[in-house]
Amino acid sequence: MPSRKLSGKPEELAAFIDKFDIFLFDCDGVLWQGKALLPRTVETLAHLRNLGKHLLFVTNNSTKSRATYQKTLQDFGIPCDVNEIFCSAYSSAIYISRVLQLPRDKKVYVIGESGIEEELAAEGITYIGDDGGDITPEDYDSFGPDEDVGVVLCGLDRAISYRKLARAYQYLRNPETVFLATNIDSTFPTHGKLFPGAGAISAPLICMTGRTPVSLGKPSQAMMDAIEGVLKFDKKRACMVGDRLDTDIRFGIEGGLGGTLAVLTGVSTEEEILEEGAAAVPDVYLDRLCDILG
Ligand code: PLP
Numbered sequence: 001m002p003s004r005k006l007s008g009k010p011e012e013l014a015a016f017i018d019k020f021d022i023f024l025f026d027c028d029g030v031l032w033q034g035k036a037l038l039p040r041t042v043e044t045l046a047h048l049r050n051l052g053k054h055l056l057f058v059t060n061n062s063t064k065s066r067a068t069y070q071k072t073l074q075d076f077g078i079p080c081d082v083n084e085i086f087c088s089a090y091s092s093a094i095y096i097s098r099v100l101q102l103p104r105d106k107k108v109y110v111i112g113e114s115g116i117e118e119e120l121a122a123e124g125i126t127y128i129g130d131d132g133g134d135i136t137p138e139d140y141d142s143f144g145p146d147e148d149v150g151v152v153l154c155g156l157d158r159a160i161s162y163r164k165l166a167r168a169y170q171y172l173r174n175p176e177t178v179f180l181a182t183n184i185d186s187t188f189p190t191h192g193k194l195f196p197g198a199g200a201i202s203a204p205l206i207c208m209t210g211r212t213p214v215s216l217g218k219p220s221q222a223m224m225d226a227i228e229g230v231l232k233f234d235k236k237r238a239c240m241v242g243d244r245l246d247t248d249i250r251f252g253i254e255g256g257l258g259g260t261l262a263v264l265t266g267v268s269t270e271e272e273i274l275e276e277g278a279a280a281v282p283d284v285y286l287d288r289l290c291d292i293l294g
């Protein structure tokens, strides 16, 4: 069925909201754009909470921990509990500890930023990283497989280097070392433009090893498994709200959620939603999230 734009009629908006007990929100492109809060985001979320709806904030951004995201939300004037936030650094940590059940004596080699380290530490997972300087003659001798490294986890790393990749490659040559990516977004929007995303950091490792990482970001169902690993909810009474068809909307559809709502304040356009062969077709869409207020 093609997607349809929700009319602003109060009874239609109320009927749509009534279908759900829980709303999963993508963040950038839905609630805010970069550093700018989108119009009436605070009122819209407060309205849903007043109706008794549960809210979750589900973001592919691996650079920040849940605690940092909570602060970001609160600084925007959006009250939230840390348990309502699922960032891909957190879903990665949950996956490693609760789905993979990585033995305590094994380590994770991380390519990424502080958000990943904070979430791994909070789950009691031992990790190592690399400071990323130039590769030295000693490195060529010392780099090699390490039985203690059970997982290589790759997220966005804005200080990526040959040395970090070379070390990951040595670990991944062992087929028993699990290859994970926080998310595989090719790009992400910032400062009004697109910049290389976490997928561009894991791509060289895919090229070197011929292996495909399990992604813990949307649209991967491993992210849904991680959410369900810590939170029980009726999926049929859940709605995914996102700006990107190939990540958010696909995540909601493939995850078996009861509904999907796209907004036009982020990456995907109305033309993309309506074209034949769209990456994923949302049930409904709105120009902006706040249009749900009528
Ligand atoms: N990755 C990074 C590094 C980002 O900064 C962002 C957005 O801020 C994203 C991914 C996409 O995040 P979201 O899933 O909230 O749109």
Ligand code: CA
Residues within 6 Å of the ligand: 026, 027, 028, 029, 030, 243, 244, 266
């Ligand atoms: Ca987004």
